[in-house]
Amino acid sequence: MMVQPIVKCDQLTKRYGKKYALDHFDLAIPAGRIVGVLGPNGCGKSTLFRAITGLITPDEGEIRVLGQSPGWQTNRFIGYLPDRARWYPRHTVLQAFEWGASFLPGFDLEAAKKFARYMDVDLEMSLSGMSKGQEARVMLILCMSREVPLIILDEPFAGIDLISREAIIAGIDLISREAIIAGMIDYLEEREVSILISTHDIQEVEGLFDYIVLMDQGKAIWSGEADELRAQYGSLHDVFRTFYKREWSR
Numbered sequence: 001m002m003v004q005p006i007v008k009c010d011q012l013t014k015r016y017g018k019k020y021a022l023d024h025f026d027l028a029i030p031a032g033r034i035v036g037v038l039g040p041n042g043c044g045k046s047t048l049f050r051a052i053t054g055l056i057t058p059d060e061g062e063i064r065v066l067g068q069s070p071g072w073q074t075n076r077f078i079g080y081l082p083d084r085a086r087w088y089p090r091h092t093v094l095q096a097f098e099w100g101a102s103f104l105p106g107f108d109l110e111a112a113k114k115f116a117r118y119m120d121v122d123l124e125m126s127l128s129g130m131s132k133g134q135e136a137r138v139m140l141i142l143c144m145s146r147e148v149p150l151i152i153l154d155e156p157f158a159g160i161d162l163i164s165r166e167a168i169i170a171g172i173d174l175i176s177r178e179a180i181i182a183g184m185i186d187y188l189e190e191r192e193v194s195i196l197i198s199t200h201d202i203q204e205v206e207g208l209f210d211y212i213v214l215m216d217q218g219k220a221i222w223s224g225e226a227d228e229l230r231a232q233y234g235s236l237h238d239v240f241r242t243f244y245k246r247e248w249s250r
């Protein structure tokens with residue numbers, strides 16, 4: 001049986017002036033995968049995510065998300081972590097979660113609190129006083145705690161150090177990116193969810209993905225099973241060298 005792709009793009013094109021952010025982009029992502037959307041700065045990853053969530057209108061081509069045109073109907077089923085966050089600064093973490101429980105379809109408040117404990121996030125902390133890494137974790141929790149079929153995370157690990165810098169300075173807050181990713185994998189294994197993650201930090205997260213989309217200059221230059229890519233080209237670091245003819249830059 002052919003399962004409907006979770007996201008399908010046909011010749012999807014978005015221009016800003018003369019610049020093509022997406023250039024006749026073709027892609028079909030199967031459902032139920034953890035997908036790494038990878039590529040250098042400016043290759044169109046965030047633009048793709050904005051098209052999936054209906055935040056931009058394409059100039060040409062077609063996009064289907066969960067079998068429909070993107071918009072508020074499909075967004076009910078998507079947990080989206082954008083590349084730039086906007087907060088109510090006086091809110092505490094708990095108030096942000098309660099806001100999520102009121103306004104985000106499928107939000108599980110208890111799951112959010114559990115994630116917060118796991119990630120060493122203090123529920124009483126004010127969002128305005130947070131470090132980049134703490135804020136990144138709250139954002140991640142708001143998305144991951146939703147019972148939805150599609151989660152989209154745009155650079156979720158930016159700001160979360162490999163070994164938390166706060167941990168070294170304060171001697172507390174010992175959660176690292178590796179532990180967060182391990183927790184995410186555990187959590188995702190229990191659920192039927194598709195998750196799209198864009199990141200530059202390929203080396204640390206490469207074990208997370210089971211499906212890979214490589215982008216360059218607004219096009220998908222390769223997409224398929226992560227195992228297939230590894231079998232053919234080795235580690236993602238080697239893949240990058242092969243496909244982009246340069247070292248992976250951060």
Ligand SMILES: Nc1ncnc2c1ncn2[C@@H]1O[C@H](COP(=O)(O)OP(=O)(O)OP(=O)(O)O)[C@@H](O)[C@H]1O
Nearest residue numbers: 016019020021040041042043044045046047048083
């Ligand atoms: N609102 C906009 N106005 C003008 N140009 C834009 C706009 N949004 C994106 N672009 C351009 O389109 C291209 C793709 O941008 P996009 O943000 O999708 O890339 P990205 O792969 O997410 O990059 P990064 O890894 O740096 O976040 C870039 O050249 C960018 O400058």
